[in-house]
Amino acid sequence: MKRFFHTELEAFRSNLALMGQKSIENVRVSMQALQEQNMALADEALRKDDEIDDLEILIDAEAVRYMSLRSPLAQDLRLLMVGMKVSHDMERVGDESCSIAKRAKKLAVLHPAADYDAIPQMAELALGMLRDSLNSLLDGNIDLALAIPGRDKEVDRLNREVYAILSERLAVNPAQIGSTLDLMFIAKSLERVADHATNIAEEVIYLFKGQDVRHSAEIKEFKNAN
């Protein structure tokens, strides 16, 4: 039997989808700002983060409201718990996109002789993971979610690669310490975005299977297998 308040859960899910889209879009725009040295795009990403923050507050409030008034159980209850955690992860993604946007503005002025190849590659991978984690949440696609932790390894590897290249550059040209550190932090932000995507995927598995796989041997196996 469908209850009159079940539509509220559908709206809750829509808000999660919207927040996911906005956080993905903000990472994409901040990366475009970096690559095109476009101050206006960086400012846009910084401004749009407020919308992501507002959605986090809305999602938390509505989860508390639904839990208080509708007596949810089983998967409905898990959706609300997971929704709050996922919205927190997406809010952190929004913060990382702001961090990238701020550094993109500094780098647009400094014009460092930088090799960006690995950084856009990291962004592409992290954004792909984020998109898939969100889709797995919305479609209930556990297989998609299960594959995400393994994909995090490649992002970690690229982050180490960026770190090594930039450390070397810093040794050769210490005058570029500012821009080099900015690039290192951008890579770190992208690595964190991929971590948040992994967190979301683990929450999705809990949502649909009722099994908490965080820090579990199974999830480590998945990471190693990929």
Add this chain to the structure above:
Amino acid sequence: MDSTLPKFTSSRPPAAQLGRVMIEVRNLDFFYGEKQALYDINLRMFEKQVTAFIGPSGCGKTTLLRCINRMCDLIEATRVAKGEIVIGGVNIFERTIDVIELRKRVGMVFQKSNPFPKSIYENVIYGLKIQGVTNKARLDEVVERSLRGAALWDEVKDRLHESGMSLSGGQQQRLCIARAIAVEPEILLMDEPCSALDPIATAKVEELIHELKKSFTIVIVTHNMQQAARVSDKTAFFYLGRLVEFNETEQIFINPTDPQTEAYVSGRFG
């Protein structure tokens, strides 16, 4: 950048528009003999909203409910010592009030379903027959409309002339709701309407309450706080005959103002 993105969707239902005040309780003191059951109650219930009365046994919630259609008159040695209940601009405790007329406007559904030992059809038209309505077409129309309104039509339309007692508990309760709405009251009082029902029948009655509030002002007494939270727009918490807190249901269950309400809704009472 995100012109194609949808707008925010609020998961909460649109705030109920405050219509006119349907029931206003003013400074009401009520006694059973020498024992005072209600102390200076002030409360306003709005049109087409569900107002829930909650509180521990003996707090006065059922007493107040029974005052709203003067069912309290049926208990010996009761008296309203002070105050009034105003419905439609008139104090229902006025001597000139026609109580039968009042109870037509203020229907009631009880804790235990109480169909009459008659057919489903006869149960629904009972009130109309008392009013002298005999037109068959009119009665047929009321039976169908009332049973549809009570979400029971599809289950009983082929056996309208079977006994109302042959229905399940949940169906009997919905039959009683159909009987109550057949006379087109403005207000429906419900005294723990689901306490004798299983979870599925309870869910059906709750869905029905959600539908009925489009047409009626509903006041419900319930011991089940989750039910009050699910079905009501406003909640009143009573304790020892006093109204402790009356507010939006969301406020009462998420962030009540009074420490006694907080203790009661969080199960820390007593």
